[in-house]
Amino acid sequence: MEPTSRRRALAALAGSAALLPAIARAEAKPADDDDIPPTDDLMREHGVIRRTLGVYEELAKRLESPTPPDVHVVQSAAELIHTFAEGYHEKLEEEQIFPRLEKANTLVKLCATLRAQHAAGRAVTEQILAAATPARWNDPKVRASIVPGMRGFVAMYQPHAAREDTEIFIAFRKLVGPKQLDVLGDQFEAQEHKILGANGFEKALAEVESLEKSLGLEDLARFTVR
Ligand SMILES: [Fe+2]
Ligand SMILES: [Fe+2]
Secondary structure, eight states: OOHHHHHHHHHHHGGGGGGSOHHHHHHTSSOOTTSOOHHHHHHHHHHHHHHHHHHHHHHHHHHTSSSOOOHHHHHHHHHHIIIIIIIIIHHHIIIIIHHHHHHTTSSHHHHHHHHHHHHHHHHHHHHHHHHOSTTTTTOHHHHHHTHHHHHHHHHHHHHHHHHIIIIIHHHHHHHHHHHHHHHHHHHHHHHHHHHHOTTHHHHHHHHHHHHHHHTTOOOGGGGSOO
């Protein structure tokens, strides 16, 4: 049985809980943070992606300074985008979200633009990964070559994710309805495990936190406007 369905079944049984073994009663506790609709899941993934965009912004600044950033930090940031955003999150959108909206003739033009932006972003990530290698990093021209792509990626992805949050996911929820949304939630979860392994979201979050730390961005207060 899929995890969400299992939790639901246990929750239903909890009404007549007297005969349930202790372990099952423990599992029948109210829904935890992970038992959320798939569209909320996609939105919190945008949170991890947005934080990686913050890392890109800082890296672009440092790439233009006299002290360039460590190649491994640049590599890890681009790899996080490659694996988590492009290899998992965008794939879900392209395979599960956009086709259903397109079939229902809803936000078709926006879906086409979002798909084109996924492809454009992948080309930039490839370029960054090709440049961010220890063998090429000593060449200032190589380092400078990735700055426009990095900044372009940030400028594209901020409105990209915002449109998905405020238009695409809302339309998708309305289109599929609560029952199918629940079924899709289980499918999305299975996909996450298949592509990213166990705790894929938590690992990506830990990765971006570690990147922020390595650049001194971990204290949110530093961004408070003065
Ligand atoms: Fe997207
Ligand atoms: Fe997205």
